[in-house]
Amino acid sequence: MSEKAKILVVEDEEILLAALEEELNQGGYETQGAADGSEGLEKIKSFKPDLVLLDLVMPKMDGMQVLKKMKEDSETKNVPVVILTNLSDYERISEALSLGAKDYLVKANYSLADLLDKVKTVLSRNQSGETK
């Protein structure tokens, strides 16, 4: 466990994806990015991330579908997911949480510290075997 934790960022907004990846890199994580849901699902299998940052509103396959598909597959169902969302999405946030997402990050006003803190907490909880 000494090597860098791997994080997959699934986000269709190119510039936001670049920012998130760079921020996570600077925080000491290894990252890969996916620009839509189906690319995200492929990379979950090939990259085998320790955590997925998942946007909800995306072309081709949205975040909710990705989450459902991840939970149906025994290979991916235990990978922790943090939802990327906008403030207006309360209904969808609770839906995503009920589908098994661990936490959520509001895109409009997150800070670098929020991001790294959230990722760290979810990762450590997951390693200690807690389910919630």
Next chain:
Amino acid sequence: MSFNLVNLLLLLGIFTAVVVTVFLFEFRKVQVNLLKREKEMNQRMYQLSILRELGERIGYSLKIDQIVEIIAGSLRRLLDYSTVSYILVTPKPDGTRKIEYNINLEKPVNKKFIDDNKKVMLKSLNILLGKDFQVDDLEETISGTITDPTSIESVGSFFNVPIVIGDSPVGLLNISSNQKNRYKKEEVEILYTIMNQASDAVTKLQHVLNVEKGKLNSMVASMADGVLMIDNQKQLSVINTAAKLMLGFSGENVTIFEVLDALATTFDLRNKLQDSMREDRLVISPAVTLNNHFFQILISPVKDKDKNFLGSVVLFHDITKEKEVEKMREDFTNMMVHELRSPLTGIKGIASLLESDRVKQDEKKFSEFVNLIVTNTKDMLGLVNDLLDVAKLESGKFQLIKKATPIRSVIDTRIGSFKALADEGSLELVSHVDEKVPENLEFDEHKISQVLNNFLSNSIKFTNAGGKITICAFLLPRGIDLARTVVEQKLVWPGIKQGISFQDNYLVVAVTDTGEGIPADKIDKLFNKFVQLENTAKSGKKGTGLGLVVSKGVVEAHNGVIGVFSEAGEGTTFYFTLPININK
């Protein structure tokens, strides 16, 4: 002489006596006649006064039992009798009949008198209606003086008058006396006349009401809103076609229970009816879902002029369209927020990362990040400009600066500015301007260039490498088919439809590509503001999607028409027209 005088006097005396006798006789005859006339007049006047009084007391009532009651109560001044009684037959909602027997005792009579009265009336009624009603079927009411068990009077004479409404007999009025041969023909006739007049009045009133009701019914029937009327017995008295459709009924007769059942899972009609009744107010339920439609349901109590509760009216107003527009608007706001906020968040993140040492030292990453900021701010600015244009179009503040402009050079300039982008995508970009196109036309050069930019950037975006994009311009004379003209111009517009022509002479400008085409169901929505942003977000292709909405506004402000033809896998043509006969 004296004989003659005596004789003369005698003759005169006899003559006088004869004259006087004749006179007296004649006078008597006249007097008898006059008295008879006077009596007739009196009777007639009396009859009239009773009729008038009845008329006033009955008013506009349609309740035959009230009318008969009033008549029965007024007869005592006209006739001498022991009892006045009537039987009325009224149909009940469940299909059976109610048979009322009402007797008013003017003089004390015994039980047998009443029983005999009942029997003779039933016999006549059964003949009149062709029925076989029995004494047990009667609902009896006795009023007036008390019955007198000691009385030995029996029915001496009587007569019946039928009660007729419209053409159908509905009952019988009976006058009975303990004296024999009490009633003369004239008296019977008077009552007949009164009864006829009353029945005539009711019949006429019912006819007028039926006509009015018919008008009202056809109005209710043709209403787009569903209408139910529930009477004070909680029975469904009216349901129009629209309401049947909304509730999913196909048959003629619908009961209140079926209505309650149909609404059971979505709407508690019973309770709402009670609320409306109890609180005496209009109850509005804002949005009830029924068979995939949204309804506003309004319940209102109905009262007559004396504030008596008559029932409730329930109105089903379909608000599905409004709901859709509302949802579109909400989606639009959400998408707009998403379209602006996501890149802005990214820009903020990237911009702050530019300061970090890791990025500063990585020259490639640094310029990549700066580039991202530039393209993203440019896209956002484009979106904001489009939104402003749409807002101006919608508020009618969109202004054109028209001046004589050569369309050829406008097209050439556009080709020049899109050449690089077309080359980048390995696309051939050509123009075809017919020689008959006039040199100068009145239009807003900047705005029309914007429309062409939009057409061209769409074409380039949706056409794969190796494809071809053609800008063309030609004249379309009044009434000439567009499809025919396109062929004459040796152009190919995939998916073009026959039968499009205009009432004026137009210049047609179009951009045709050999791209993937637009599905038929999407074509209608291309120029819809609300749908555009959503599609852009889902397609993953960059661009605000509002360009076509703005283009439509620009073309229409020029009194032109904008349109599109497309065929899957073959290509798409966006065209617009500009009128060329306007001398401004």
